[in-house]
Amino acid sequence: MEKGKGNTLDGPAIQRIRNDFPIFKKVINGQSLVYFDNGATVQKPLQVIQAIENYYYQSNANIHRGVHTLSREATELYETARNTVAAHFNVANPQQCVFTSGTTEGINLIAGGLSKAILRSGDEIILTAYEHHSNILPWQLHAQERGLKLKVIPLKSDQSLDIAAAMTLFTDRTKVLAVAHVSNTLGLITDLQALFKIAQQYNVITVVDGAQSSPHMPVNLPELDPDFFVCSAHKMYGPTGIGLLYMKEKWLTELPLFKTGGGTIKTVTFEHTEYAEGALRFEPGTPHISGAVGFAAAIDYMNSIDMSAIYKHESELVRYAQTRLLELPEVEVYGQSEHKAGVISFNVKGAHPFDVGTLLDKYGIAVRTGHHCTQPLMQLLGVQGTVRASFAIYNTLEEVEYFIEKLKRVITLVS
Amino acid sequence: MQIREIEEEIISEFELFGDDWEQKYEHLIDLGKSLPLIEPGYKTDVNLIKGCQSRVWMHSDFKEGKMIFTADSDAIITKGMVALLVRVLSHQEPVAIVNARLEFIDQIGLKEHLSPTRANGLVSMINRMKQEALQHLSK
Numbered sequence: 001m002e003k004g005k006g007n008t009l010d011g012p013a014i015q016r017i018r019n020d021f022p023i024f025k026k027v028i029n030g031q032s033l034v035y036f037d038n039g040a041t042v043q044k045p046l047q048v049i050q051a052i053e054n055y056y057y058q059s060n061a062n063i064h065r066g067v068h069t070l071s072r073e074a075t076e077l078y079e080t081a082r083n084t085v086a087a088h089f090n091v092a093n094p095q096q097c098v099f100t101s102g103t104t105e106g107i108n109l110i111a112g113g114l115s116k117a118i119l120r121s122g123d124e125i126i127l128t129a130y131e132h133h134s135n136i137l138p139w140q141l142h143a144q145e146r147g148l149k150l151k152v153i154p155l156k157s158d159q160s161l162d163i164a165a166a167m168t169l170f171t172d173r174t175k176v177l178a179v180a181h182v183s184n185t186l187g188l189i190t191d192l193q194a195l196f197k198i199a200q201q202y203n204v205i206t207v208v209d210g211a212q213s214s215p216h217m218p219v220n221l222p223e224l225d226p227d228f229f230v231c232s233a234h235k236m237y238g239p240t241g242i243g244l245l246y247m248k249e250k251w252l253t254e255l256p257l258f259k260t261g262g263g264t265i266k267t268v269t270f271e272h273t274e275y276a277e278g279a280l281r282f283e284p285g286t287p288h289i290s291g292a293v294g295f296a297a298a299i300d301y302m303n304s305i306d307m308s309a310i311y312k313h314e315s316e317l318v319r320y321a322q323t324r325l326l327e328l329p330e331v332e333v334y335g336q337s338e339h340k341a342g343v344i345s346f347n348v349k350g351a352h353p354f355d356v357g358t359l360l361d362k363y364g365i366a367v368r369t370g371h372h373c374t375q376p377l378m379q380l381l382g383v384q385g386t387v388r389a390s391f392a393i394y395n396t397l398e399e400v401e402y403f404i405e406k407l408k409r410v411i412t413l414v415s
Numbered sequence: 416m417q418i419r420e421i422e423e424e425i426i427s428e429f430e431l432f433g434d435d436w437e438q439k440y441e442h443l444i445d446l447g448k449s450l451p452l453i454e455p456g457y458k459t460d461v462n463l464i465k466g467c468q469s470r471v472w473m474h475s476d477f478k479e480g481k482m483i484f485t486a487d488s489d490a491i492i493t494k495g496m497v498a499l500l501v502r503v504l505s506h507q508e509p510v511a512i513v514n515a516r517l518e519f520i521d522q523i524g525l526k527e528h529l530s531p532t533r534a535n536g537l538v539s540m541i542n543r544m545k546q547e548a549l550q551h552l553s554k
């Protein structure tokens with residue numbers, strides 16, 4: 001093994017990063033924690049925890065409502081957070097960045113809004129076979145109500161997306177393409193460029209579920225150019241309960257409202273409402289202000305390390321873990337392409353993922369087991385579930401080495 | 416044997432392993448492998464106890480005043496736990512099953528498997544065993 005060589009961060013750099021995360025002082029089953037469940041949520045650095053704490057200590061007030069000093073301070077923090085998020089994704093107009101409770105709410109707002117006025121009975125929505133339930137169910141719900149049709153881009157035998165097959169799915173009735181940027185189960189990076197090229201020909205609205213790309217790689221939204229992009233702060237070192245819904249400028253006025261209430265308006269009578277312009281139109285009620293502050297702190301934290309460095313480091317962990325897993329004849333790895341971000345999914349042949357996960361936990365290794373909210377994909381792979389190891393910036397090659405060593409022991413125990 | 420006697424027997428079996436969880440789990444897995452499988456005909460949806468991840472099938476009979484349980488699981492650790500529960504509760508009178516507190520699970524250090532968040536269907540299995548015993552209580 002080449003420790004600290006190649007593309008991974010060197011030992012001292014990783015140690016500095018690990019020191020930022022108080023949770024790594026915790027002992028699990030007598031062992032120090034090896035946390036490989038980052039696809040579900042990542043741990044939080046002190047910088048984020050302190051930003052949230054400071055907000056409540058120093059600046060808590062409701063925003064956009066009061067003339068008093070604290071309210072102005074809170075409003076400024078909230079809008080600065082929006083600017084930070086916008087700048088991170090290279091978005092020139094921060095108003096295009098709406099705060100939501102997370103990826104799932106973002107997709108619900110898009111699917112609900114489009115279904116209300118823009119989509120008509122018989123229109124088609126194209127998804128991929130590896131979508132998360134959160135990018136299937138909101139579309140399915142409205143498809144059933146409005147007579148829309150869901151179409152699914154199939155996978156090739158190596159579980160990568162079948163782009164050639166995707167070409168044949170588009171018709172004049174296709175209105176929406178909603179795809180994961182990175183598969184949460186397989187880690188495969190979707191070839192958005194190829195898909196968007198066809199989508200453009202058919203004038204299709206593009207929706208990108210960025211929950212699993214935004215933590216692992218640089219994302220430049222104007223370059224990618226989707227109509228909508230959603231992600232969750234808690235997978236990006238930020239707090240739970242806050243996320244981003246990015247939309248192209250025209251949708252700020254054209255996307256029908258799916259949810260409304262206080263804080264979104266200019267004037268209201270019982271007969272008519274004149275709505276506010278920009279992001280506020282989509283943020284009814286008191287927003288998650290401390291969450292936005294934490295989200296911005298998390299983005300600053302990631303940028304202090306650099307997104308490209310994060311991508312290189314984690315890709316090396318994935319590459320190394322995959323190489324070592326493939327050396328074990330008892331192991332089957334799903335989605336073996338090298339074009340992956342942060343995630344590796346596998347099974348021990350003949351063993352239930354639940355058993356593998358339970359035993360790894362006894363060694364202090366946290367992995368996710370089960371269907372990962374991608375049951376249609378599990379059906380396609382012909383399995384009940386998989387074991388998923390997913391990495392973050394604080395993980396090391398030594399941890400991967402320890403995981404492989406203990407996995408070998410688990411294989412002996414279960415077979 | 417009474418439920419409490421079988422529990423004591425299991426506790427002394429597990430005492431051999433002390434704090435060595437690997438040996439304990441090896442034993443649990445062996446128990447799972449030795450569990451007499453449920454009759455394939457009974458491995459039905461009705462007998463399926465849905466856990467989030469591992470699935471458990473359980474069938475009961477009532478013969479000569481006693482409950483007979485057979486069970487299976489698709490996960491081997493869950494199956495080991497199922498084997499222990501069947502060993503303790505099968506061939507017992509309904510009243511004893513309903514009143515069983517099953518404290519041995521805590522005493523052998525496997526209580527974590529009964530936490531509602533474990534997603535292995537065991538809590539539901541115990542509930543179902545007790546419910547089915549309850550139906551025969553007055554008979």
